[in-house]
Amino acid sequence: GNAPSAITVGAVKVQNTVPRDDDRIADYSSAGPTWYDAYAKPDIVSPGHNIVATAARNGYLYQxxxxxxxxxxxxxxxSGTSMATAVTTGSIALMLEANRYANGYPSHPSLTPNSVKAILQHTALSIHDDAGIEYDSLRKGAGSLNTKGAIDLGRTVNTAAPLGTMWLTSTPSPWTKIGSDYYSWNQTV
Structure with missing residues (x-):
């Protein structure tokens, strides 16, 4: 996906632990920039390794x-970026639902695709390699998917706000608690 408005997702290996500190970008996850037009991709990385998915018993993979x-x-x-994309899509659905509930949809418009992408990127979390060095943006995009942060921020966006006015109905704290740890949002788009 090299379209600027498309959300491209890299894959993360979570280590089956609650804290995010041991998550790593999967070796098979491509890095940017895009070949022809040099867009910085992926936009975000998300769990995509050993994801439990429904099986087609007569399908090629199953057999x-x-x-x-x-x-x-x-x-x-x-495993793969296709699995990471599915996880991200589920998070987007939850964020849209929270926003629609908070805004009285359908009387107010839904979040735009670019707003969805910006919220995912703004609330993303840092991700580091085994040496503790943060991956560069051509490997991690804006960072690792933060579903709770995206829901919390998405809920506060007033989609009916007039142009030139504040979009947020409140300002959520720019961090997310996962387990007993607090993680700051990267706050980049």
Missing amino acids: TYPSLKADDGDYMLL
């Missing part, structure tokens, strides 16, 4: 890779 079957066989453990 060819039985080691990927999870639980009772109706699910598989899949």
